[in-house]
Amino acid sequence: MEIPERWRKTNLASMSNSEIEEMIADMRKADRSVNLPIPFLPETIHKISAMFHCKRCGRCCIGGAEGVFLNQLDIKRLSKGMEMSEKQFVDEFTFISDGRHFLPFPCPFYDAKSSLCIVYQFRPDKCKLFPFYPSSNITITQDTNPSANKVSAISISVRCPEGRDIAMRLLKSYRDSNKR
Numbered sequence: 001m002e003i004p005e006r007w008r009k010t011n012l013a014s015m016s017n018s019e020i021e022e023m024i025a026d027m028r029k030a031d032r033s034v035n036l037p038i039p040f041l042p043e044t045i046h047k048i049s050a051m052f053h054c055k056r057c058g059r060c061c062i063g064g065a066e067g068v069f070l071n072q073l074d075i076k077r078l079s080k081g082m083e084m085s086e087k088q089f090v091d092e093f094t095f096i097s098d099g100r101h102f103l104p105f106p107c108p109f110y111d112a113k114s115s116l117c118i119v120y121q122f123r124p125d126k127c128k129l130f131p132f133y134p135s136s137n138i139t140i141t142q143d144t145n146p147s148a149n150k151v152s153a154i155s156i157s158v159r160c161p162e163g164r165d166i167a168m169r170l171l172k173s174y175r176d177s178n179k180r
């Protein structure tokens with residue numbers, strides 16, 4: 001599902017609470033991430049992670065618009081952990097899209113009975129970060145050091161119920177702090 005056009009043009013500063021909630025619900029339906037005007041830096045990630053309490057709902061492992069992206073180190077680590085050759089692993093578990101490897105959804109390593117990842121210690125970087133990522137298309141300058149290089153903004157997957165709630169709280173608080 002595409003994101004409705006109105007959310008592409010909306011200015012956060014003028015949005016009401018219900019508009020923010022509606023926008024996030026639409027982003028969720030479209031399985032998109034919400035970009036926040038916050039730099040993706042260890043200290044901000046640490047702060048946001050402290051608000052995060054996984055509900056163990058499994059939504060991150062069961063489904064989404066695309067699969068779980070795997071980088072070369074993920075493939076190396078997972079195949080070694082599973083005592084397979086990289087080729088065997090890739091052939092058996094991944095699909096390729098735009099020349100990149102992905103695990104399909106539902107993830108073959110999700111155990112629905114226990115709600116656990118059976119390759120947890122070898123899991124892909126994307127899963128370690130979920131639901132917080134550096135935005136691939138938005139950069140911002142750090143407030144405290146305007147001369148610093150631009151860094152990626154934080155992007156939150158709102159497929160995750162905790163990610164959705166945190167994104168909502170942060171967007172509302174950012175809007176309010178910019179009204180003063």
Ligand code: SF4
Nearest residue numbers: 054055057058060160
């Ligand atoms: S979707 Fe979010 S809350 Fe649910 S299991 Fe994954 S990380 Fe935890």
Ligand code: SF4
Nearest residue numbers: 061107109110117127
């Ligand atoms: S590798 Fe593990 S954490 Fe990642 S999607 Fe699969 S089951 Fe979930």
